[in-house]
Amino acid sequence: MPAMKTDMLGSHLSVAGGYVNALREAERLGMQTVQIFTKNQRQWKASPMDPAAMNDWLTELHRLKWTQTVSHASYLINLATPADEHFAKSIDSMTDEVERAEALEVRYVVVHPGSSLDSSEEAGIDRLVKALDEITKRTRGFNAIICLETTVGGGNQIGGRFEHLGAIRQRLAQPERVGTCFDTCHVTAAGYDMSTAKAVKAVFEQYDAIVGLDHLLCFHLNDSKFGVGSHRDRHEHIGLGEVGLPCFEHIMRSRKFARTPKILETEKAETDDGTPWDTINLRQLRALAEKRKTAAGPRSKAATPKAGQPTGRKKAGSQTRKPSQPRRSRKTT
Numbered sequence: 001m002p003a004m005k006t007d008m009l010g011s012h013l014s015v016a017g018g019y020v021n022a023l024r025e026a027e028r029l030g031m032q033t034v035q036i037f038t039k040n041q042r043q044w045k046a047s048p049m050d051p052a053a054m055n056d057w058l059t060e061l062h063r064l065k066w067t068q069t070v071s072h073a074s075y076l077i078n079l080a081t082p083a084d085e086h087f088a089k090s091i092d093s094m095t096d097e098v099e100r101a102e103a104l105e106v107r108y109v110v111v112h113p114g115s116s117l118d119s120s121e122e123a124g125i126d127r128l129v130k131a132l133d134e135i136t137k138r139t140r141g142f143n144a145i146i147c148l149e150t151t152v153g154g155g156n157q158i159g160g161r162f163e164h165l166g167a168i169r170q171r172l173a174q175p176e177r178v179g180t181c182f183d184t185c186h187v188t189a190a191g192y193d194m195s196t197a198k199a200v201k202a203v204f205e206q207y208d209a210i211v212g213l214d215h216l217l218c219f220h221l222n223d224s225k226f227g228v229g230s231h232r233d234r235h236e237h238i239g240l241g242e243v244g245l246p247c248f249e250h251i252m253r254s255r256k257f258a259r260t261p262k263i264l265e266t267e268k269a270e271t272d273d274g275t276p277w278d279t280i281n282l283r284q285l286r287a288l289a290e291k292r293k294t295a296a297g298p299r300s301k302a303a304t305p306k307a308g309q310p311t312g313r314k315k316a317g318s319q320t321r322k323p324s325q326p327r328r329s330r331k332t333t
């Protein structure tokens with residue numbers, strides 16, 4: 001096989017049986033990075049990391065020379081909450097997330113900005129700034145960078161508008177410690193149409209003007225079951241949802257993002273013939289990346305996926321069916 005171009009594609013993979021298993025699986029699937037949970041994402045209490053498990057991870061990480069790995073913080077954390085007790089608990093828990101990432105030499109810690117609940121958007125943003133300043137103060141000098149994720153923006157959720165992320169970053173004491181994670185499903189559901197080349201270009205120009213593309217340090221590449229402005233968070237396989245292939249094309253072909261981690265958070269089920277859906281989604285994304293290279297010459301079949309139909313789908317044996325029993329236990333949002 002020819003040497004693979006750097007595209008920094010990865011997936012959120014299970015750490016069952018040890019952190020190292022996520023790295024091994026990512027390598028087996030032909031990825032260049034991975035996203036993990038460093039502790040149970042639905043519990044506050046977490047025991048310290050097992051030294052042997054850490055060591056196994058680090059040994060493998062160094063062999064692979066992966067410097068762009070990602071962790072996803074607990075869903076219980078709400079750094080925008082007006083409730084003092086939950087706020088303090090969230091800061092402690094997020095500090096622990098950053099410390100774990102640092103120990104595992106994980107570069108990016110993605111966190112949902114949270115919800116201002118019954119307080120105003122401004123109050124939520126104030127809380128986030130305060131929380132992030134406290135966390136980066138407690139972890140001063142660390143390499144790990146916190147990435148605020150774009151959200152679908154329902155209710156009083158912070159992160160559904162680029163302005164939220166821009167406003168937060170502008171006020172931070174240590175802005176170099178905080179970047180953003182762009183989730184294609186969430187941005188679509190939040191109300192940004194990226195379904196044509198022109199539209200996606202405009203959305204990224206907006207992001208650049210409001211947040212800054214230099215601070216976009218991680219992608220979650222998910223298609224969306226629901227449409228633009230639906231405010232509903234349901235991930236779909238690449239090309240089978242409402243995001244539109246032009247969005248993924250734009251990201252995959254942008255030189256600016258060549259080394260930016262691009263994490264699949266789509267369902268990990270297999271097709272009827274046993275092909276992992278991650279493999280199919282990777283093929284689809286890589287075909288989109290190759291499209292320009294072959295545009296002048298004869299196009300190979302793999303380089304021209306039909307809109308809305310991932311490459312390799314036919315090969316995968318199922319004509320129109322989705323995997324019958326997709327596993328939801330490792331669902332990431």
Ligand SMILES: [Zn+2]
Pocket residue numbers: 183185186233234235332333
């Ligand atoms: Zn999601």
Ligand SMILES: [Zn+2]
Pocket residue numbers: 149183220265332333
């Ligand atoms: Zn995400």
